Amino acid sequence: MAKPSTRLNVAPVPPDEIFALNGAYGADTHPQKVSLGVGVFRTDDGKPWPLPVVQKAEKELVADDDLFRHEYTTIEGDVPFLRLARDLMFGFEGKDSEEEAKARIASVQTVAGTGANHLGALFLGHHMKPPTVWLSNPSWANHMTIWELADVPRKTYPYYHAATRSFDFDGMMSTLETEAQEGDVVLLHACAHNPTGLDPNKEQWVAIADLCERKNLFPFFDSAYQGFASGSVAEDAWAVRYFFTRKPDMEMCVAQSFSKNFGLYGQRVGAYHYVTNRSSTSLRDVVVNNLCHLIRGEFSMGPRSGCSIVKKVLTNDQLTAEWHQDLQVMSSRIKSMRKALYDELSRLQTPGTWEHIVEQNGMFSYTGLTPKQVYALKDQYHIYLLKSGRASISGLSQKNVAYVAHAIDNVVRNVN
Incomplete structure (x- = not known):
């Protein structure tokens, strides 16, 4: 029988929160689940979006058939x-x-x-x-x-x-x-x-x-x-x-x-x-x-x-120009989702101030939600974001933003 190791001085470390959260989201079978955790761009249908210019470049690279491409x-x-x-x-x-x-x-x-x-x-x-x-x-x-x-x-x-x-x-x-x-x-x-x-x-x-x-x-x-x-x-x-x-x-x-x-x-x-x-x-x-x-x-x-x-x-000047267009598509969708969430929270008259959602920049929003409210969103509404309240805006869409806003409104009113 093998003896247990006595040479290693190791102890468990906490799992990475983002990847653990993404794993929990993947295992969730609820039809209205929403992922606001991992920082990746998603379309309004919640799907990955390989950039069109990247797909063009990939095809050109295949056509080039460079013998040294794996060297x-x-x-x-x-x-x-x-x-x-x-x-x-x-x-x-x-x-x-x-x-x-x-x-x-x-x-x-x-x-x-x-x-x-x-x-x-x-x-x-x-x-x-x-x-x-x-x-x-x-x-x-x-x-x-x-x-x-x-x-x-x-x-x-x-x-x-x-x-x-x-x-x-x-x-x-x-x-x-x-x-x-x-x-x-x-x-x-x-x-x-x-x-x-x-x-x-x-x-x-x-x-x-x-x-x-x-x-x-x-x-x-x-x-x-x-x-x-x-x-x-x-x-x-x-x-x-x-x-x-x-x-x-x-x-x-x-x-x-x-x-x-x-x-x-x-x-x-x-x-x-x-x-x-x-x-x-x-x-x-x-x-x-x-x-x-x-x-x-x-x-x-x-x-x-x-x-x-x-x-x-x-x-390639043409591909570079197309890449700049793709950047506009991604950044514009993020901005539009920020505004949609803010507008819906304003319509619901959710307690507190929410202007920061549209004043912030980029993929993430520090929502101001407490850890208890974040846990309530996950347990009651199957909405996943980091316990700090950081939300990946890319996970929002025209199909789920009203649902997310309603859930936030509910936990802000009822969870301290």
């Missing part, structure tokens, strides 16, 4: 793809000193945005050894896990003002001003903050950039929704581009995902960009070299098929 790339990834990803994020069109600007950016391919966040945390943890990483409160739950695994001490700055259901800009600035130390990392959501849907305005972004520069903090942007949030890739990258162009003596980095804006959730397409200051461009190749060292020890190189789709689209 290895390089450790840093598909280099032409990385150039396209970099230019999409930082925007160089027609600007003076374009080559000098590009020389500041070290780019490698990653396993989607999660992999970019992880690689960035690991790289900074090894080579910069920040005293602390500052995460917004609340933030994407996986941020905490990623930085914990990188063994970097974690603190949070205020972000959400519960009483007004608004962005707590004053709380954020005050905390970072008084408590953040030189060399700390500050994680910033480039747009469509997850989970609140609340973003700084441009004036506030300018103030955040000034604070990071003055206190010598290191900005780490997580860009998961470029083009998906507003429908404009330039607008959704405004903060990143401002930091890059207006603070050339400040180093920073960006974790870039193509999951949402290309609908390539399972293809795991991403990039990590480390930006040197303008006087240290000679470090770029050394940074890439060290990032490749970490990549080689983890996954050798990024997946090929998804980045080939992105590359096919972004190297």
Whole structure:
């Protein structure tokens, strides 16, 4: 008889809430069930929507019949793809000193945005050894896990003002001003903050950039929704581009995902960009070299098929134009569902204020519902959202929005 292991020092960890919730939704047989948990785009019929331009690109790739399509790339990834990803994020069109600007950016391919966040945390943890990483409160739950695994001490700055259901800009600035130390990392959501849907305005972004520069903090942007949030890739990258162009003596980095804006959730397409200051461009190749060292020890190189789709689209003017149209379709549907939910709650005269639903941005809404109310929605109405009250607006449709609003109205009135 085999002896039980005495070498492992392990204990159960809580299951990931989003994937556990999605599993519970899948097992539910109720005909009116609604999934407002997982962050994926859905049509008004509740079905996946492979982007039409992605389907075109896939057909063209099949027709190309590239004999090397299943071969290895390089450790840093598909280099032409990385150039396209970099230019999409930082925007160089027609600007003076374009080559000098590009020389500041070290780019490698990653396993989607999660992999970019992880690689960035690991790289900074090894080579910069920040005293602390500052995460917004609340933030994407996986941020905490990623930085914990990188063994970097974690603190949070205020972000959400519960009483007004608004962005707590004053709380954020005050905390970072008084408590953040030189060399700390500050994680910033480039747009469509997850989970609140609340973003700084441009004036506030300018103030955040000034604070990071003055206190010598290191900005780490997580860009998961470029083009998906507003429908404009330039607008959704405004903060990143401002930091890059207006603070050339400040180093920073960006974790870039193509999951949402290309609908390539399972293809795991991403990039990590480390930006040197303008006087240290000679470090770029050394940074890439060290990032490749970490990549080689983890996954050798990024997946090929998804980045080939992105590359096919972004190297063809017609396909690029069609992609921008697809972005408008997705962002417009999200906005229309926000308004539909708000209008229905207003019609029902649901207690409380609900303007935040239409004032927030992107896929998610921080509804303001309490954990008890969230559990009641699941148990009584088979509506699934995170216990924090975060709802994925994409799960709403013209067919279920009235049902969801009625359920919210009921639990707000009856569940404290």
